[in-house]
Structures are given as structure tokens and as C-alpha cells.
Amino acid sequence: MIEVQHLSKRYGRVTAVDDISFKVERGEILGFLGPNGAGKTTTMRVLTGYIPATEGKAIVAGFDIFEQPIEAKRRTGYLPETPPLYPDTSVIDYLGFVARIKGVPAGERRQRIRQVMERTRIDDVGGRLCGKLSKGYRQRVGLAQAILHNPDVLILDEPTAGLDPKQIIETRQLIKELAGSHTIILSTHILPEVSQTCQRVVIINKGKVVAVDTPDNLTARLRGSETMYVQVDANGADASSALGRVPGVTRVAEAERKDHCVSYEVDSERGRDVRRDLARTIVNSGWGLLELRPMRMSLEDIFLSLTTDETPAPATDGDAPAEAAPAESAES
């Protein structure tokens, strides 16, 4: 549905997007993840035909965006970073105008606008001026504008930015509903968004694609070994050697010590659950087991490890530092 080949965009001497390639299949939701300034907006602007690429090729909904821009645009809905609203226009009038320029046939406009307004839950603000809407409504009118002509491809630039948690959940839900009938690319710099909404993730940093995979695979791929976080009250005794003798455990490291309570990070062989044995060992030794939980490497850590050069410090809540491989180059 969308095919990007060796796309680059330079602004003068700044390279905003550097030779990226990826594909999005029909009905898929692709997350475009990267820190601010990574080149997400630039890529989306190229895909929507707003700006031309410096190099490379992009096929959107079966049409080359540079060769047949009108055909490609006809089949694309776009929600820019800031919803493109006319402040002095009422929501209904605004959608009427958008329907016209997007080529919705005159006879279908009224009904289509009503449907879309219901779907994006803006039917109660139809008569209000766009400039007087709250951020949440603005974003939804922006979304309504993007899906109005029932495009094959939807490109959403940070669709949940600036919304409150309830609105974020609603928007994500809506986006998920839209998948299937639409092919969606959404960009975000927030990680949970990707794992909750997207089937596939493109991680982009400094204009380069650093990883393309499913959120689960990314998590798995970067997790070298299983790590447990164990907090023990051993009355001053050293529990590490006892823990290290548990079958399957490969390494025990002291993470923190507070009075009697000592926290350890316990690595084990991959795919082997050592929790029961750890617990038994501690209890049998007459110590207090205060906490025992797996430390999965979160998408957050993966993201950091892929997009920052320095190794991130372990988070205070005990999440493991990223021991990820150095940023891998793009696949596909």
C-alpha cells in the first residue's frame, strides 16, 4: 500500500531524512517512532506530497507521489502535527470545504460529514468555530478531516500529542477501528502508543531507520537474558552466593542496599523460569523475601538504546539497563 525506497530529504545542509526504506501492507498500522527531530514529520510530509524528496521514491496507494501526486493525494488522508483548521470557520463549514476539495461527490457530502462527525465524536460541536475548540476537539476535527473522503491511506502525525489521558485512549481506539479499512502510518515519540496501537514499528533516529519490527519482536530481540529483581532481608548475611547456586542462574549483582534489605539483579538462562527456586532458596535460608519480579526490558529501554549513544542508566524502579546490541541498521 505504501512503499518508500531510499528516501532522503535535505533542507540546505541539514539532512532531515537519510535514505530510509520501508513498506506498509494494506490494512496495517505502522508506528513511526523517534525522538523529536528524528525526521518523522518530514517523512510524512514527503509521503503526503507536501514537500518533494531530495532523493528516492515513494508509492502511496498505488501511485508514485512524485509522478502522479493528484491521484495519490486523492487516496490519502493526512493529519498534520497541528490540525489544519480555519479558526473563523464552523466545524460543519470546514468539513464541507474539505469534502469539496477532497473530491467527495456533492450528493454524498452531507451524509459523509455526518457519519464522520459521529465517528470522531464531534457531532456536538458542529456549529462551533474551529478556533474556539479545545485541543481535544481540534485534534478530532483534524482526524475527521483526514478520513472524510474515506482514503485508502491515513497518515497521522502525532495524533495523540497534547491530549489528556482519556482523549488519548479514545483516539487510539478510533485509530484501531480505522485500521483494516485503511492503511495507517502514525508517528509518535511516545512509546506505549506504539505497543498499544501498532502492528509494526519503524524506529527512526536522526533521519535514519534504526529498526523495523513488531513491538513484541523488538522487545524479545533485544533481551539477551532474563533478569529478576530480588529484594531480600537477610539480616546482614550475604545472599548473593546462595542465589548464585540456584540452578540456571548465570549472574548475581547487588543493586542496592538499605539497612538489612539488599536488592539483587539475578540473570538466568534464557527461557528458564528460576523464580520458584529463588523463592525456595531464600525462604529455606530463613531470610525474608520482600520482592521478586522479572525485569523485562521495556520498549522504553529499547528505544533509548537504539536512539541514544550513551548507555542509559538503570531506572530507579529497577528496570534493567539496556544491554542491547548497538543500533542495527534497517532491514527491508
Place this chain on the structure above:
Amino acid sequence: MSNILAIAQKELKGYFAGPIAYISIGFWALMYGWFFNALLQFFVRQSMQMNQFGMQGPQAMNVNQQLIRPLIQNVTVLILFVMPMVTMRTYSEEKRSGTIELLLTSPLTDFQIIVGKFIGAMALYLVMLAVTLIHIGVLFIYGNPEWKPIVTAYIGLILMGGCFISVGLFISSLTKNQIIAGMVTFGTFLMLWVITWIGSFSGPTIDKLTQYVSIIDHLDDFGKGVLDTTHIIYYLSFITFGLFLTAKAVDSERWRG
């Protein structure tokens, strides 16, 4: 065509949704009324003096020559002030607020957007010109001016206004800031206007040149009731050139990002 109309209607509605339409039409009507009044009083005084000297016949005061022609000339001054207000936001505001992203990612050509915006501004200008027809109507009630020079004068005004609009559109497409766009447009209009004077103070060759370049000089014949194709072609080419420059500016902006 329907795309052009969609843009044009949106533009026109936009003028009336904000203060621009009311300010420009109001200012226009006020100033036009003032010019009209001043010229009319002058005209009446003059013709009364003429009557005292007992002048009659072809020497007598002519409404078209002595009233309507100078009035039309004064409209060019009004355009100088009002038109920058009309055109300054056409592109600037879309760029500032990001709505340009909607237009440029919709299945529209640049040509449709530019011509749509041009027609939208022209429509507002036509509304302003319509206001002035009221004054002209008054002349028809109390006097008997010739209608033909009036019609040609208005054709000239429409064409000349189109030239200013195309320049304003072009300047607006160069900046995000509508105030800057408005000021630069005013400055440019002033230059186009002043060229006429420079010409009349200089030698005959320069005078000829400036007369050709000056948008306003071309209006004179229209005011005399003459529909000369050279002037019409001049105005139409000027408008086309202005819109062409706008298209170039929009396109190069796209490449620069």
C-alpha cells in the same frame, strides 16, 4: 473548475468571517463617499461659475470629464490602501496556521489554489466596486452623465484591481507574516503608483516607458470611454504574470521546505 470555486468561496467567506471584509468595505465606502462629495462640490461650484460667465454648449461642464474621471483616478488611491488588507493574508495566514498543509496535500493543483484565491479576492473587490455604483446612481438621478465611459471606467477598474491583487497574492506567498506581507504590498503599490509621477517629471523617453509600466496610466483611456485592446491585453498579461510569479513562489517554497 469546481475546485477553483471551492477555494474562491472559502476565501470570500474567510473575508467575511473575520474583520477584513468589513474594515476594507467600510473604509472604501467612507473614503469613496468623501472623494465623491469633495469632487461633487468642486464640480457644482465650477459649473455655477461657468453659468455666471454664461458659458453654454460644448464648453459647458461635463459630468464624465470633470467628475467621474477624477473620481476614478482617486479610486486608485483607495486601492493603494485597501488592497494590501485584502491580499496580505491570502497565503501568509495559511502558512502561519498550517492550513496550507491541507491545501497542498489535497488533490488540487497549485493553479487551482492560486486562481481560486485570486477569484476570491476579486469577488471582494467587486463588492467594494458595487458600493461605488450607489454614488454613480445618484449622478444618474440628478444629472445625465453618459453611461458608456462609466462602463469602460469600471471595466478598467476591475482589470487594474486584478493587477494589484495578483501582486498582493505574490507578495503574500513569500512570507508567513501577514503584517509584513501587508506592508511590503503597500510599499510595492506605492512604487507602482509613484512611477507615474516620476515619468511626468522626466524626459519624454522615460515618460513613455513609465507610462507603459505604470498600471495606473493604462486606466486613463478607460476613464475616457475608450476600450483599447492594448490596455486590456496589458492588464491581462500583468495579472497572468503576477499569478505565474505566485505559482513559482509556492513551488520554490515547497522545494526549500
